[in-house]
Amino acid sequence: xxxxxxxxxxxxxxxxxxxxxxxxxxxxxxxxxxxxxxxxxxxxxxxxxxxxxxxxxxxxxxxxxxxxxxxxxxxxxxxxxxxxxxxxxxxxxxxxxxxxxxxxxxxxxxxxxxxxxxxxxxxxxxxxxxxxxxxxxxxxxxxxxxxxxxxxxxxxxxxxxxxxxxxxxxxxxxxxxxxxxxxxxxxxxxxxxxxxxxxxxxxxxxxxxxxxxxxxxxxxxxxxxxxxxxxxxxxxxxxxxxxxxxxxxxxxxxxxxxxxxxxxxxxxxxxxxxxxxxxxxxxxxxxxxxxxxxxxxxxxxxxxxxxxxxxxxxxxxxxxxxxxxxxxxxxxxxxxxxxxxxxxxxxxxxxxxxxxxxxxxxxxxxxxxxxxxxxxxxxxxxxxxxxxxxxxxxxxxxxxxxxxxxxxxxxx
Amino acid sequence: xxxxxxxxxxxxxxxxxxxxxxxxxxxxxxxxxxxxxxxxxxxxxxxxxxxxxxxxxxxxxxxxxxxxxxxxxxxxxxxxxxxxxxxxxxxxxxxxxxxxxxxxxxxxxxxxxxxxxxxxxxxxxxxxxxxxxxxxxxxxxxxxxxxxxxxxxxxxxxxxxxxxxxxxxxxxxxxxxxxxxxxxxxxxxxxxxxxxxxxxxxxxxxxxxxxxxxxxxxxxxxxxxxxxxxxxxxxxxxxxxxxxxxxxxxxxxxxxxxxxxxxxxxxxxxxxxxxxxxxxxxxxxxxxxxxxxxxxxxxxxxxxxxxxxxxxxxxxxxxxxxxxxxxxxxxxxxxxxxxxxxxxxxxxxxxxxxxxxxxxxxxxxxxxxxxxxxxxxxxxxxxxxxxxxxxxxxxxxxxxxxxxxxxxxxxxxxxxxxxxxxxxxxxxxxxxxxxxxxxxxxxxxxxxxxxxxxxxxxxxxxxxxxxxxxxxxxxxxxxxxxxxxxxxxxxxxxxxxxxxxxxxxxxxxxxxxxxxxxxxxxxxxxxxxxxxxxxx
Numbered sequence: 001x002x003x004x005x006x007x008x009x010x011x012x013x014x015x016x017x018x019x020x021x022x023x024x025x026x027x028x029x030x031x032x033x034x035x036x037x038x039x040x041x042x043x044x045x046x047x048x049x050x051x052x053x054x055x056x057x058x059x060x061x062x063x064x065x066x067x068x069x070x071x072x073x074x075x076x077x078x079x080x081x082x083x084x085x086x087x088x089x090x091x092x093x094x095x096x097x098x099x100x101x102x103x104x105x106x107x108x109x110x111x112x113x114x115x116x117x118x119x120x121x122x123x124x125x126x127x128x129x130x131x132x133x134x135x136x137x138x139x140x141x142x143x144x145x146x147x148x149x150x151x152x153x154x155x156x157x158x159x160x161x162x163x164x165x166x167x168x169x170x171x172x173x174x175x176x177x178x179x180x181x182x183x184x185x186x187x188x189x190x191x192x193x194x195x196x197x198x199x200x201x202x203x204x205x206x207x208x209x210x211x212x213x214x215x216x217x218x219x220x221x222x223x224x225x226x227x228x229x230x231x232x233x234x235x236x237x238x239x240x241x242x243x244x245x246x247x248x249x250x251x252x253x254x255x256x257x258x259x260x261x262x263x264x265x266x267x268x269x270x271x272x273x274x275x276x277x278x279x280x281x282x283x284x285x286x287x288x289x290x291x292x293x294x295x296x297x298x299x300x301x302x303x304x305x306x307x308x309x310x311x312x313x314x315x316x317x318x319x320x321x322x323x324x325x326x327x328x329x330x331x332x333x334x335x336x337x338x339x340x341x342x343x344x345x346x347x348x349x350x351x352x353x354x355x356x357x358x359x360x361x362x363x364x365x366x367x368x369x370x371x372x373x374x375x376x377x378x379x380x381x382x383x384x385x386x387x388x389x390x391x392x393x394x395x396x397x398x399x400x401x402x403x404x405x406x407x408x409x410x411x412x
Numbered sequence: 413x414x415x416x417x418x419x420x421x422x423x424x425x426x427x428x429x430x431x432x433x434x435x436x437x438x439x440x441x442x443x444x445x446x447x448x449x450x451x452x453x454x455x456x457x458x459x460x461x462x463x464x465x466x467x468x469x470x471x472x473x474x475x476x477x478x479x480x481x482x483x484x485x486x487x488x489x490x491x492x493x494x495x496x497x498x499x500x501x502x503x504x505x506x507x508x509x510x511x512x513x514x515x516x517x518x519x520x521x522x523x524x525x526x527x528x529x530x531x532x533x534x535x536x537x538x539x540x541x542x543x544x545x546x547x548x549x550x551x552x553x554x555x556x557x558x559x560x561x562x563x564x565x566x567x568x569x570x571x572x573x574x575x576x577x578x579x580x581x582x583x584x585x586x587x588x589x590x591x592x593x594x595x596x597x598x599x600x601x602x603x604x605x606x607x608x609x610x611x612x613x614x615x616x617x618x619x620x621x622x623x624x625x626x627x628x629x630x631x632x633x634x635x636x637x638x639x640x641x642x643x644x645x646x647x648x649x650x651x652x653x654x655x656x657x658x659x660x661x662x663x664x665x666x667x668x669x670x671x672x673x674x675x676x677x678x679x680x681x682x683x684x685x686x687x688x689x690x691x692x693x694x695x696x697x698x699x700x701x702x703x704x705x706x707x708x709x710x711x712x713x714x715x716x717x718x719x720x721x722x723x724x725x726x727x728x729x730x731x732x733x734x735x736x737x738x739x740x741x742x743x744x745x746x747x748x749x750x751x752x753x754x755x756x757x758x759x760x761x762x763x764x765x766x767x768x769x770x771x772x773x774x775x776x777x778x779x780x781x782x783x784x785x786x787x788x789x790x791x792x793x794x795x796x797x798x799x800x801x802x803x804x805x806x807x808x809x810x811x812x813x814x815x816x817x818x819x820x821x822x823x824x825x826x827x828x829x830x831x832x833x834x835x836x837x838x839x840x841x842x843x844x845x846x847x848x849x850x851x852x853x854x855x856x857x858x859x860x861x862x863x864x865x866x867x868x869x870x871x872x873x874x875x876x877x878x879x880x881x882x883x884x885x886x887x888x889x890x891x892x893x894x895x896x897x898x899x900x901x902x903x904x905x906x907x908x909x910x911x912x913x914x915x916x917x918x919x920x921x922x923x924x925x926x927x928x929x930x931x932x933x934x935x936x937x938x939x940x941x942x943x944x945x946x947x948x
Binding site for chain 2: 103104106121143161162163165167168177178179180181182183187190191194195197198199201202203204205206207208209210212213214215216217218219221222223225226
């Protein structure tokens with residue numbers, strides 16, 4: 001059946017001259033649009049099955065019975081179990097032809113978080129680290145790069161330095177780790193006074209060398225963070241019940257809600273991890289359970305940001321280290337599959353409601369419009385107004401681009 | 413009933429005596445540190461030390477630089493302990509150290525540490541980062557724990573370093589039976605179902621030769637015209653016949669083909685070494701030939717790379733600009749050549765090398781100076797470098813400082829296990845430095861929060877019976893002695909008069925729980941000081 005798209009329609013209607021005009025108008029709108037300010041990464045640790053999430057193939061062999069549902073974006077389906085995200089699909093685009101060479105969890109995580117393959121000569125900074133580095137923020141007393149519920153490999157600062165590592169925190173139902181003194185206030189104060197005596201003795205004869213350690217400065221900033229009002233952003237208990245319910249009564253849901261609150265106080269990048277997608281056996285049971293956590297949290301976050309008018313300022317990226325094999329294995333599981341998987345991306349002025357690239361319905365062939373993972377990084381950086389081609393310097397003076405990818409044209 | 417009471421009281425008295433014995437010079441023979449300075453006293457050994465000293469003196473003289481004075485013996489003892497065993501001296505060890513004759517106690521202490529099991533374990537763990545990386549690697553195909561245990565055992569036996577490296581490069585066999593093969597197995601590539609020759613070429617050239625020729629992996633090197641892609645790939649070809657079946661590493665036949673990442677396609681290439689081709693033997697498997705070439709005493713790059721790496725582990729920075737150089741034409745400091753030649757001449761004896769470095773004047777300089785310290789001082793090692801301790805050293809320091817006795821192989825298994833888990837948790841939170849890049853780094857906020865408020869560190873400072881702070885509060889003779897003991901345990905030094913008076917005043921008149929609380933506060937302060945998390 002011939003497909004009828006916008007271009008075809010306009011041509012048929014004899015108004016194809018409108019297309020260049022439309023392009024010019026779109027360009028002008030793009031130029032005037034302020035870049036996004038922050039990034040939320042919903043990290044699906046373990047490698048989610050694309051077939052049971054963002055790229056269902058209903059009725060094919062490889063679907064293995066997984067059903068698809070319609071969404072708010074015309075012609076774009078999601079796997080059953082993501083009904084609430086489906087309602088938000090006008091904000092979300094799917095990159096269904098994502099492609100990487102790394103089929104190991106650690107290496108795949110590195111590739112997806114940095115946009116580079118692991119390289120023994122240099123540790124590349126993660127996307128969040130680059131953004132925090134390039135977009136400094138004044139008046140933020142808490143870490144601007146945060147990883148909530150991290151697994152073994154949270155986002156790192158790499159060559160930018162450990163100060164750009166994501167600050168790790170766990171279920172927001174609990175207190176932020178290590179921010180409460182173990183002793184009463186006056187005793188804590190007196191300990192700090194005493195510290196000056198010991199540090200003073202060490203500085204004698206060492207002068208600038210001790211200042212260069214950054215120790216005292218890091219102590220002071222850590223203390224400022226402990227007493228900062230902004231720290232309350234981690235505490236989701238003060239949110240209205242309805243909001244908490246919308247995000248879901250799970251650690252991941254609370255993490256997403258905390259992420260939104262953190263952005264409000266000036267945090268640049270938050271990574272929230274939902275781990276456990278490594279479904280080598282019982283794939284369908286595992287993904288069904290995880291989707292019940294992902295669906296409300298992801299949808300509520302998009303809705304919340306949209307209603308507050310800040311979705312245009314925030315890129316929300318949902319992805320894991322790789323996808324899973326189209327063919328089921330004898331244990332009813334799917335194995336690692338970096339050759340073709342899907343990322344969902346929303347907000348930050350990027351276009352929503354699109355499905356980019358197309359995976360093979362048999363699962364064997366390369367996807368159409370193949371997108372190397374680095375393109376995702378280039379796209380996000382551009383949305384934040386960062387020149388992705390600008391270089392960073394590695395430890396041996398070797399330079400490398402912030403991202404070696406190309407922004408995905410259809411998204412901007 | 414009275415029997416039970418008597419037993420209970422007896423147990424309490426026994427425990428009290430045990431703690432007291434630990435705090436002050438002890439009597440058990442088995443816990444006595446063996447200070448044996450004899451290897452250092454040999455004339456030929458001293459001659460090499462003098463050569464290194466003269467080389468540094470000449471350099472400072474030529475630059476018109478005055479070096480810092482010699483550090484205190486305790487500062488050097490701490491340095492040695494951190495460098496060689498990854499922890500600080502215990503109070504028990506400090507007491508014994510101070511009872512030794514001053515002229516030879518540092519030599520004896522260094523020699524003792526090199527024979528300590530903690531040294532072998534620590535060095536194996538550190539060096540393995542360069543050999544096999546920090547990844548856990550492929551399951552079943554690769555046995556990291558077995559590999560580490562093997563490496564530690566070789567260091568404990570002081571096996572020739574050349575022999576250790578030969579085994580890693582050339583051994584065939586099962587990864588459980590011949591743990592050295594895990595060097596190869598760690599690079600197992602699931603796609604090709606074999607070890608990765610390119611990764612192995614990178615590891616061999618970096619870890620053993622101190623060279624980064626891997627920039628020539630895909631194209632001829634931009635910075636170093638001498639490195640061609642063929643150099644790199646023909647080095648990789650030595651691993652082109654290596655097969656990996658489940659857990660077994662063996663050599664077969666066939667030619668190595670590499671992928672042309674620029675033009676596409678693959679090319680066949682024969683094994684060849686990038687320099688000193690006359691050292692490559694004609695006989696043996698490809699890997700055996702490569703191993704013989706790498707470890708040949710005449711291969712200066714192997715000798716220098718080893719000395720440079722060991723130097724970096726002891727000073728916190730390498731003697732050359734980097735651990736791994738990109739070019740062959742870097743100026744070699746005379747001291748490096750002296751030590752490298754001695755290393756080759758003495759059968760690649762790592763223990764002797766470390767003892768030599770520990771005996772030099774430059775290792776014993778202060779990190780403070782009565783004059784302004786300039787970049788020129790830093791560059792020429794005219795002052796001892798200040799470098800951040802690694803996470804496991806920081807927590808090792810905290811755990812050791814919280815105990816008055818040495819935590820080592822002789823400690824109760826419970827104590828060692830607790831140390832293991834404490835350390836693992838802490839390192840995970842504090843942030844593990846990926847490799848031994850010796851890059852300059854500064855303190856971070858999460859680290860400071862963890863040490864300031866974390867349960868682990870606070871638990872070690874807290875006024876609990878098993879902690880040194882409580883024991884010192886109970887048993888120290890007076891306030892000044894209590895302060896001094898805490899300083900020795902945590903910072904391996906005595907307090908300055910200002911510090912002593914300040915903290916003694918805090919303790920003055922306080923008894924019982926209040927006294928323990930003040931000691932716990934002092935411990936917290938010492939644990940959070942700049943000094944404790946830096947090597948100096």
